[in-house]
Amino acid sequence: MSKDVNKKLPSKEEVLSQYKDVLERNKAHARGEKSKGEIEANEQALAKQKAKEDARLAKKTKKAKRKEETLITNTLDQSAGEKLSVIEEKPLTRKQIKKAQKEELKAQKETQKEDALIKNTLDQSVGEKLSVIEEKPLSRKQIKKAQKEELKHVKEETIMTSPFVDGEVESNRTIIASIEKINYDNESETFEEFKSEDRKYTSIDNTPGFDKGVKGLKQKQKFQYQLTNKYSKRILSDGEIVFTKDHKPNTEKHIIELKDVRKSYQTGDLETPILKGIDIKLDKGDFIVILGPSGSGKTTFLNVISGLDKTTEGDVFVLGSNLSLLKDSHLTKFRRKNVGFIFQQYNLLTNLTSKENAEVGQNLANKKKKGMTIEEIFETIGMKEQINKYPHQMSGGQQQRVSIARALAKNPEILFADEPTGALDEEMGRKVLEILVKVNREQKTTIVVVTHNPNIAKIANTVIHIKNGLIDSLEKNSNPADPQSIDWS
Ligand SMILES: Nc1ncnc2c1ncn2[C@@H]1O[C@H](COP(=O)(O)OP(=O)(O)OP(=O)(O)O)[C@@H](O)[C@H]1O
Structure with a gap:
């Protein structure tokens, strides 16, 4: 094979330059400096060592x-x-x-x-809203999800021009789906209707004597705990009427009937009584207003008769069920089936439209009892134009009307409202009262409203005055006033 004689030999300068490079490297090596390859090898070894150390630390932390x-x-x-x-x-x-x-x-x-909810106001609003609507404690996952949606909504709010932004609609679906899931999870619990003649009456007449103060409070808790374990299911599933006081209720006549109801809180070593022995009978279909000075126990009373809170002692019959003897999960079921709530702060889900907020209520509805459709409800509350609006696009009064729509969509037997006009101006306040009166007249829904304002009491046919944890008076009004005619000052 002949050599390529034409191949150009390196010039003298090139040979010298290469030689100089080798020389420089040798000198650097002699001075203890590392070559590029050596540096890389070193770095790799160090990284390996670090990874090993990290893994060791992670294991230790775990x-x-x-x-x-x-x-x-x-x-x-x-x-x-x-x-x-x-x-x-x-x-x-x-x-x-x-x-x-x-x-x-x-x-x-x-x-x-x-x-976590208190730490973050954003979290708080979402958590409260959802738990109010779902009427049961939320799992951490559900709260996290809702918070994420809320955050997303707040971010998008500034750029949102149409309520039908894709992502927004999607996020609504996610929330509705999660709410529906909770609903369907409970679907297996059927809502029974009981005929009064079929209902069994059981009297608990072996009530033990209780000590005074905190010791007695504990004894009462223990006694209630035992009775609840024994009777809760029988009350809810079999319609059994169980009473602990020497008083057989007339559940046919009275939608709400209380006998010797007491509620105390324990503060340190002291018992603080709030409700001090309440006896009351309320008729189905009434418009009831509860009045009383601040701290007299109005909200506590409302919470007890709506199944949001438990008594310390006494019988609370609502639609025939003694709520004092229902365990928490049964109370939740009872509320879902029978009652709706309206609060001073409207508690709407901010990233759902009016209609979707109402649909949340509908998903929790008593399906056996036929009520108004969502469209009919929005017609009734005069909010047809706002049906696709988001809460932030509406006034306080309009939002409160949506919260009424949500409660009505549930088609409840009783509608409870705690200061429903408290955050509204006169015009909007009157509108909200008008709707409540209309629902009471047309749907025959029993309505119970707590308020500070004695003028509002004029629209009711039953007015209860609470004073110092006791019923001070119960007045019947055969000629209730029109909300437009009452003095608002
Ligand atoms: N969890 C609790 N622990 C201790 N005391 C409580 C608790 N909840 C309420 N109270 C006390 O019970 C009393 C009655 O409260 P409640 O909220 O029922 O009154 P109210 O008549 O609705 O008052 P307001 O009109 O100011 O809302 C108040 O003195 C209140 O401080």
């Missing part, structure tokens, strides 16, 4: 976390066990301890949820 969690669980177990043994006053079975642990864990989660 182990420490696991240890901490075990400690928390143990503490929870202990406190749950202690709490229950205070109530039970006897050694607990393994099943009881397990149950208490589960409840304690749930309570702990609720507290954490609340803390």
Whole structure:
């Protein structure tokens, strides 16, 4: 094979330059400096070592976390066990301890949820709104999801020109889907209607005597806990009428009937009585207004008769069920089926339109009882034009009317309203009252309104005055006034 004689040899300068490079490298090496390759190799070795160290640290942290969690669980177990043994006053079975642990864990989660909500006002508004609508505590996942949606909405609000931005509609669907899921999760619980002649009456006449103060309070809790365990399902599923006081209720005649109802709070070592022995009978289809000075117990009373809060003692019959003996999950079911709420702050979901907010109520409705369609409701409340608007595109009065629409879509037997006009001006306040009167007349829905304003009482046919935790008076008004005619000052 002949050599390529034409191949150009390197010039003398090129050879010298290459040689100089080698020389420079040798000199640098001799001075202890590293070549590029060596530096890279070094860096790789260092990175490998760091990754190893990181993995070791991560493992250590995980182990420490696991240890901490075990400690928390143990503490929870202990406190749950202690709490229950205070109530039970006897050694607990393994099943009881397990149950208490589960409840304690749930309570702990609720507290954490609340803390998170308080920390962030945005979180708070969403959490409250959803839990009000769903009428049951939300899982952490649901709250997180709602917060994310809310944040997204706030961000989009500034650029949103149309209420039908794709992402927005999608996020609405997500919330509705999650709400519907909760609804369907409970679908297996059917809503029974009971004929009065079929209902069984049970009198609890072996009520023990109770001590005074906090000790007595604990004894009452224990007694109620035992009765609730025994009767809650029978009351809700079988329509059994269970009474603990020497008083058989007339559930056919009275939609709400209370006997010797007491509610106390424990503050440290002291018992603070709020409701001090309430007896009352309220008729179906009435428009009832509750008046009383600040702190007299109006909201506490409303919460007790609407199943939002439990009594310490006494019977609370609403539609025949003694709410005092229902466990929390049954109370939730009872509220879903029978009652609607309107609050001073409207509690609408901000990233749902008026219609969608009302549909949330409809999803929770008692499907067996036929009510108005969403369109009919918006017609009734004079809000047809606002049906596709978002809460931030409406006035306070309009938002309050949407919250009425949501309550009506649920088609409740009783509508409870706590200061429904409290945040509204006169014109809007009157409009809201007009709607309530109309619903009461046309749908025969029983309405219970708590208010500071004695003038509002003129539109009611039953006025209850609460004073210092007791019923001061109950007046019947055979000629209720028109909301337009009442003095608003
Ligand atoms: N969780 C609680 N713990 C202790 N005390 C409470 C609790 N909730 C309410 N109270 C007290 O119960 C009393 C009655 O409160 P409630 O809210 O029922 O009164 P109200 O008549 O509705 O008052 P207002 O018109 O000011 O809203 C008040 O003194 C209140 O401080």
